[in-house]
Amino acid sequence: MGDNRYPAFGVLLVDDEQPWLRSLSLTLEGPGGITNLLQCADSREVMTILEQQEIGLILLDLTMPHRSGEELLGQIVAEYPHIRVIILSGMNQLETAVSCMRAGAFDYFVKTVDEDRLVDGVRRAIKMIELESENHAIRRRFFYDQLDNPEVFAPIVTNSAAMRARFQYIEAVAPSTQPILITGESGVGKELVAQAIHTLSAKEGSLVSINVAGLDDNVFADTLFGHVRGAFTGAENIRKGMIEAAAGGTLFLDEIGDLSSASQVKLLRLLQNGEYYPLGSDQPKQMTARVVVATHADLDAKMAAGTFRRDLYYRLYSHHVHLPPLRERKDDLALLLDHFLTEAAVKLGKKKPTPPKELVVLLSTYSFPGNIRELEAMVYDAVSQHNQKILSMKSFLARIDTQVEPLPLDQTHSFSNPFSSVENLPTLQQAGKLLVEEAMNRSTGNQSIAARLLGISQPALSKRLK
Numbered sequence: 001m002g003d004n005r006y007p008a009f010g011v012l013l014v015d016d017e018q019p020w021l022r023s024l025s026l027t028l029e030g031p032g033g034i035t036n037l038l039q040c041a042d043s044r045e046v047m048t049i050l051e052q053q054e055i056g057l058i059l060l061d062l063t064m065p066h067r068s069g070e071e072l073l074g075q076i077v078a079e080y081p082h083i084r085v086i087i088l089s090g091m092n093q094l095e096t097a098v099s100c101m102r103a104g105a106f107d108y109f110v111k112t113v114d115e116d117r118l119v120d121g122v123r124r125a126i127k128m129i130e131l132e133s134e135n136h137a138i139r140r141r142f143f144y145d146q147l148d149n150p151e152v153f154a155p156i157v158t159n160s161a162a163m164r165a166r167f168q169y170i171e172a173v174a175p176s177t178q179p180i181l182i183t184g185e186s187g188v189g190k191e192l193v194a195q196a197i198h199t200l201s202a203k204e205g206s207l208v209s210i211n212v213a214g215l216d217d218n219v220f221a222d223t224l225f226g227h228v229r230g231a232f233t234g235a236e237n238i239r240k241g242m243i244e245a246a247a248g249g250t251l252f253l254d255e256i257g258d259l260s261s262a263s264q265v266k267l268l269r270l271l272q273n274g275e276y277y278p279l280g281s282d283q284p285k286q287m288t289a290r291v292v293v294a295t296h297a298d299l300d301a302k303m304a305a306g307t308f309r310r311d312l313y314y315r316l317y318s319h320h321v322h323l324p325p326l327r328e329r330k331d332d333l334a335l336l337l338d339h340f341l342t343e344a345a346v347k348l349g350k351k352k353p354t355p356p357k358e359l360v361v362l363l364s365t366y367s368f369p370g371n372i373r374e375l376e377a378m379v380y381d382a383v384s385q386h387n388q389k390i391l392s393m394k395s396f397l398a399r400i401d402t403q404v405e406p407l408p409l410d411q412t413h414s415f416s417n418p419f420s421s422v423e424n425l426p427t428l429q430q431a432g433k434l435l436v437e438e439a440m441n442r443s444t445g446n447q448s449i450a451a452r453l454l455g456i457s458q459p460a461l462s463k464r465l466k
């Protein structure tokens with residue numbers, strides 16, 4: 001794209017009266033923030049424009065010399081069924097307008113309608129087209145199971161099918177102008193995803209990240225909107241806000257679950273109107289950044305408790321990416337371990353150590369409340385203490401053993417019954433013995449790991465073995 005006009009597709013205005021075209025453009029651009037506009041005053045040129053430009057929406061006058069709006073509508077619906085058409089009619093043409101609706105027009109307005117209603121109607125049509133094209137892109141990606149830009153996701157190390165499905169969704173929604181909500185526990189990689197969204201949206205502006213947790217409402221407003229000179233005591237200079245710093249780019253607000261209720265109202269207004277007032281100014285400014293927000297909080301619980309606004313949630317929810325915790329993508333453990341071992345060895349100037357085989361088994365028994373950030377810290381810690389060829393398990397065991405409750409392997413997955421096809425069932429004692437043997441085997445004889453696999457304490461396992 002490299003183009004910050006809104007929307008991503010062209011909006012074509014067709015009317016033989018030049019002054020009306022100019023005033024309609026100003027209304028849509030100014031209050032409407034709709035800037036990807038094309039004008040056409042000669043109805044004979046419309047079909048050529050559609051051949052040459054990527055048009056998504058047409059505002060079509062009914063009464064024009066050469067070709068009437070009604071006649072053009074028929075041809076557009078037949079040849080370009082994906083293009084939406086809004087009819088603009090005179091007061092005395094309501095009947096024709098209604099028959100145009102039957103013929104496939106998306107909406108119609110009388111030309112004397114007030115500006116706000118017209119702008120709302122056009123925005124509604126744009127949103128609808130955006131959603132349709134995203135749905136289409138999502139379906140296409142799921143069908144072909146392909147990523148158009150795999151390199152963008154390279155920093156997010158993963159083998160997981162669930163994550164791959166998220167990437168496909170992200171590719172589909174990244175170009176839209178709507179906000180994106182990223183949820184997931186702390187340390188799952190929400191910031192990495194925000195970065196990928198920004199890269200994919202191909203915006204010329206920067207990615208500006210702000211952690212809004214703990215900002216009181218005044219600081220939140222000042223940080224985002226900036227202020228004019230003299231806005232408050234001590235405001236000696238103009239301050240440009242982060243929205244301006246992110247102009248034409250992406251504004252990433254992290255930890256929005258912790259926003260105060262006053263700040264939630266400000267964020268909602270910003271998202272609804274696309275404009276804001278720097279503190280102390282009565283001149284509105286247009287936001288040209290795309291907003292991405294993230295939180296580790298459970299927003300459903302917060303809404304139930306009345307601490308997060310439902311209307312803000314619905315405004316944010318149209319594009320939602322939820323990242324699963326590390327304990328639900330254990331297939332990633334070996335890959336991530338290798339990734340962080342390489343990274344830590346380079347950063348700490350050491351030779352990359354070889355991990356013992358049972359390390360991944362041990363890690364798979366742990367719940368990782370701090371997710372990938374926690375694994376990263378564990379690996380860095382181990383590599384910094386490391387001085388032999390094989391990486392010692394000591395520092396991992398020290399961290400993991402502090403957890404009282406061990407997590408049985410694959411606790412989150414349902415098992416298929418291994419005995420369903422066995423004719424003679426083993427006794428409980430025999431089955432227990434086999435299970436213990438298998439756990440000892442997988443943990444290459446390490447009793448602490450085997451005990452964690454079995455979901456029992458190490459002394460209990462030791463007793464059984466005796």
Ligand SMILES: Nc1ncnc2c1ncn2[C@@H]1O[C@H](COP(=O)(O)OP(=O)(O)OP(=O)(O)O)[C@@H](O)[C@H]1O
Nearest residue numbers: 155156157185186187188189190191192296372373
């Ligand atoms: N799949 C991954 N591959 C490689 N590194 C990752 C991956 N996921 C996360 N990380 C790393 O883990 C750390 C935490 O990631 P990130 O900051 O994106 O998490 P977060 O979900 O935004 O956390 P928080 O909610 O605490 O802000 C970072 O150092 C990041 O580079």
